[in-house]
Amino acid sequence: VVKVIHGKYRFLCSGNMNEIKSVVLIGSGNVATHLGKICLEKGIKIVQVYSLNADHAQLLAQKTGSTATDNLQHINQAADLYIIAVKDDAIQELNAGLKLGNKIVVHTSGTAGLNAIQDISSRTGVFYPLQTFTKTRSLAWENIPVCIESSEQETLTILKDFAAKLTSQVFEIDSATRSRVHLAAVFANNFTNYLLDRANNIIGEELPFNILKPLVQETIEKAFDIGPEKAQTGPAVRDDMKTIDAQIRKLENHPEALELYLIFTALIHKKYHKGW
Amino acid sequence: VVKVIHGKYRFLCSGNMNEIKSVVLIGSGNVATHLGKICLEKGIKIVQVYSLNADHAQLLAQKTGSTATDNLQHINQAADLYIIAVKDDAIQELNAGLKLGNKIVVHTSGTAGLNAIQDISSRTGVFYPLQTFTKTRSLAWENIPVCIESSEQETLTILKDFAAKLTSQVFEIDSATRSRVHLAAVFANNFTNYLLDRANNIIGEELPFNILKPLVQETIEKAFDIGPEKAQTGPAVRDDMKTIDAQIRKLENHPEALELYLIFTALIHKKYHKGW
Numbered sequence: 001v002v003k004v005i006h007g008k009y010r011f012l013c014s015g016n017m018n019e020i021k022s023v024v025l026i027g028s029g030n031v032a033t034h035l036g037k038i039c040l041e042k043g044i045k046i047v048q049v050y051s052l053n054a055d056h057a058q059l060l061a062q063k064t065g066s067t068a069t070d071n072l073q074h075i076n077q078a079a080d081l082y083i084i085a086v087k088d089d090a091i092q093e094l095n096a097g098l099k100l101g102n103k104i105v106v107h108t109s110g111t112a113g114l115n116a117i118q119d120i121s122s123r124t125g126v127f128y129p130l131q132t133f134t135k136t137r138s139l140a141w142e143n144i145p146v147c148i149e150s151s152e153q154e155t156l157t158i159l160k161d162f163a164a165k166l167t168s169q170v171f172e173i174d175s176a177t178r179s180r181v182h183l184a185a186v187f188a189n190n191f192t193n194y195l196l197d198r199a200n201n202i203i204g205e206e207l208p209f210n211i212l213k214p215l216v217q218e219t220i221e222k223a224f225d226i227g228p229e230k231a232q233t234g235p236a237v238r239d240d241m242k243t244i245d246a247q248i249r250k251l252e253n254h255p256e257a258l259e260l261y262l263i264f265t266a267l268i269h270k271k272y273h274k275g276w
Numbered sequence: 277v278v279k280v281i282h283g284k285y286r287f288l289c290s291g292n293m294n295e296i297k298s299v300v301l302i303g304s305g306n307v308a309t310h311l312g313k314i315c316l317e318k319g320i321k322i323v324q325v326y327s328l329n330a331d332h333a334q335l336l337a338q339k340t341g342s343t344a345t346d347n348l349q350h351i352n353q354a355a356d357l358y359i360i361a362v363k364d365d366a367i368q369e370l371n372a373g374l375k376l377g378n379k380i381v382v383h384t385s386g387t388a389g390l391n392a393i394q395d396i397s398s399r400t401g402v403f404y405p406l407q408t409f410t411k412t413r414s415l416a417w418e419n420i421p422v423c424i425e426s427s428e429q430e431t432l433t434i435l436k437d438f439a440a441k442l443t444s445q446v447f448e449i450d451s452a453t454r455s456r457v458h459l460a461a462v463f464a465n466n467f468t469n470y471l472l473d474r475a476n477n478i479i480g481e482e483l484p485f486n487i488l489k490p491l492v493q494e495t496i497e498k499a500f501d502i503g504p505e506k507a508q509t510g511p512a513v514r515d516d517m518k519t520i521d522a523q524i525r526k527l528e529n530h531p532e533a534l535e536l537y538l539i540f541t542a543l544i545h546k547k548y549h550k551g552w
Contacts (some may be wrong), residue, residue: 020467062546088519129490132509134328134498169487175481183523184475188488188532189495190510191540194466196482197504199460211421212464213500215407219465220472220496222410224489229471233408234466243364243387247459256543257430257463263539264467269530271473 020080020104020162024048025064026094027085028056030133031108034077035083036064038141042165048076052090053238072097080104081162082120088112095119104155106148110182114149125150125159128178129167132253145169147178170261236268244250290373294430296356296380296438300324300368303361304332306409307384311359312340314417318441328366332357349371356380358396359403359439371395380431386458389451390425401426401435404454405443408419408465421445422453436502474533512544 023039025032036046046064051057054070057232061068069075071166075098077081084091084107091112100118102197105120106127117124130213131139137208150156156172156240163170196216200209223232237244244265252257299315302306305326310447312322322340327333330346337344345351351374358376360367360383367388374381374396381396393400402425409414422439424446432448439446450458472492472514476485498507500505511519520541529532 002548003309038318042477060446068422086303088516111522130487132494137494137501139494139500141491144491145490165422169490171483171487171495179522179526180478180480180489183526184488185491185521187471187475187478188508190435190494190512190544191471192468192492192495193499193504193507193509194540194544196499197508198461200504202456202460202463203528204456204461205445207284207449207457209503211406211447212460213496214416214419214421214445215461216464216496216500218408218413218415219468220492222408223415223469223472225413225494226478227485228469228519231469232466232473233469236460236466240364246387246455247462250455250459256547259539259543260463263371263535267535268371268466268470271532 018158018161020044020158020165022047022079024050024076024082025066025085026050026075026082026098027090028053028060029085029087030135031129032083032085033060033063034109034127034133034137034139035085036060036066038166040064044162045167047079050075050174063178071094075100077101077103081106081130084117085110091116104158106150106159110177110185113173116150123150123152123155126150126175127159127163128182132184141166142168144263145171147171147173147181149174149178183199198254198260201252202251202257213243232268234268234273236265237272239269239273283488294434294437295432296441298325298355298357300355301361302326302351302358302374303366304329304336305361305363306411307405308361309336309357309411310409310415311361311405311422312336312342313441314418316340318440319344319384320441323355326351342484345471351376353377353379357382359384360393361384365420367392380427380434382435387455390427390552391451399426399428399431401428401431401433403439404453406457417442418444421447423447423449425450425454425458441473457537471536474530474536478527478530478533486524508544508548510544512541515545517548 024047025036039046046066048066049061049068057068065084076171082105084102088109091107095117100121100163104123105117106125108127114126128147130145131165144167146167148163158169165190171203176246199212221246251261281515287387298321301312305323311543314500315322325333325337325344333344333346357415358379358381367383371393376397380399381393382401383393386404389404404423406421420443422443424435424439436446444505451535527537
């Protein structure tokens with residue numbers, strides 16, 4: 001019955017009854033900082049910041065015009081949404097120590113399941129922004145994909161509305177799919193960055209690392225435009241053994257790069273040719 | 277004596293005497309096509325296109341308002357600059373078969389030495405644009421780094437002026453340094469693209485590959501802004517064995533990705549920790 005009444009009421013109010021107007025940030029790291037900033041920009045109040053580290057909580061509270069606490073027992077119970085943005089390891093402790101009745105609580109982890117916070121509240125969800133956050137770098141939120149999940153339809157709708165205020169890219173996906181997206185992100189972000197580190201090392205000090213930037217930008221644009229499978233170039237896909245031999249010799253003083261060179265060359269060759 | 281007169285004349289003419297006003301393109305692939313297009317845009321005439329494949333030569337000749345030939349003996353002898361933009365393997369044949377007296381001749385290879393075209397002319401050089409070229413994609417030439425080289429100072433100056441018409445990023449580097457830059461580009465372009473291919477494969481068909489684009493773009497921006505060494509994130513740098521274990525298990529149906537995951541994780545961990 002409650003559901004029906006509520007449904008009618010929502011209809012009359014054009015869905016505004018469930019609008020998220022106030023948020024408690026649980027965590028004070030890069031993700032919490034960026035979320036705090038974009039919420040403020042969108043007119044959503046940050047009422048409190050919690051962190052185990054009182055100084056960090058205070059710092060983000062100052063930035064977001066909210067109060068700070070380092071005590072789970074003092075968490076404000078009157079916000080519309082509680083966003084847990086802590087390291088994966090810390091989620092378990094919060095699940096044991098934090099009790100928020102039937103408040104909407106989400107975590108922001110790519111890998112933790114929906115059930116990782118099930119003891120905190122009866123209405124839980126996931127709000128996973130697929131981006132790498134750095135406190136000192138600003139980001140265009142409107143393009144950041146946000147993956148949301150909840151086992152409860154109403155909570156999902158509320159989360160969808162909230163996410164849609166921040167970005168045009170909202171995806172409803174389950175925990176298994178999300179962890180796959182997160183794993184793909186490790187390749188696209190962490191490993192790509194390490195490849196650039198090796199490239200920087202090969203270039204050496206004489207030339208600026210920036211000399212590679214237009215190439216890398218075009219590489220990315222092309223891969224997302226025509227797909228990486230079609231975009232593949234280089235000596236391995238051309239079956240150009242002469243260049244491969246010469247490049248292997250040049251890497252004798254770069255053992256890490258050599259290891260990567262050999263495996264990438266073998267994998268790319270295997271994909272586009274019949275193998276050696 | 278000629279040199280002195282020439283020097284005076286150059287001074288009087290503000291260097292215009294040596295300006296490249298006409299080009300013969302030797303080759304009709306991606307690099308030749310892009311070079312032809314930008315030369316035209318900058319008011320430099322393409323007088324002829326040579327290709328072993330007469331149809332390809334004809335196609336690029338049409339695009340650039342020039343004539344075509346598939347016969348080395350018919351190459352126009354009156355241009356200011358001859359740009360060899362062919363596959364590395366084909367340079368050797370050109371070096372044996374093409375005779376251009378004292379005309380300025382350059383190749384565009386990242387790996388071939390300056391001496392690879394030494395029999396063609398007494399004035400040779402290198403004009404290596406550090407970019408990945410696709411016929412169907414347009415590029416902002418003004419940012420493309422161009423690496424130039426010549427053993428002759430006057431030719432070098434002429435090439436520098438020519439390159440500076442096309443781009444603001446002109447680098448004078450020797451063949452050994454250039455081949456290092458080219459090798460770094462293999463990591464930054466070919467291997468990065470293959471990582472994106474693996475990421476695409478892990479994401480699967482349910483979600484658009486584009487979901488990773490904002491992340492990859494920010495990864496690149498951050499790496500070139502603060503340097504990839506400082507920009508490194510992920511489970512390996514955090515020494516987060518729980519996530520690593522879970523991700524390895526998720527890759528059991530992705531053997532190529534698993535191979536890369538293990539090696540990247542080991543290399544990143546070794547770099548930022550003392551090793552396992």
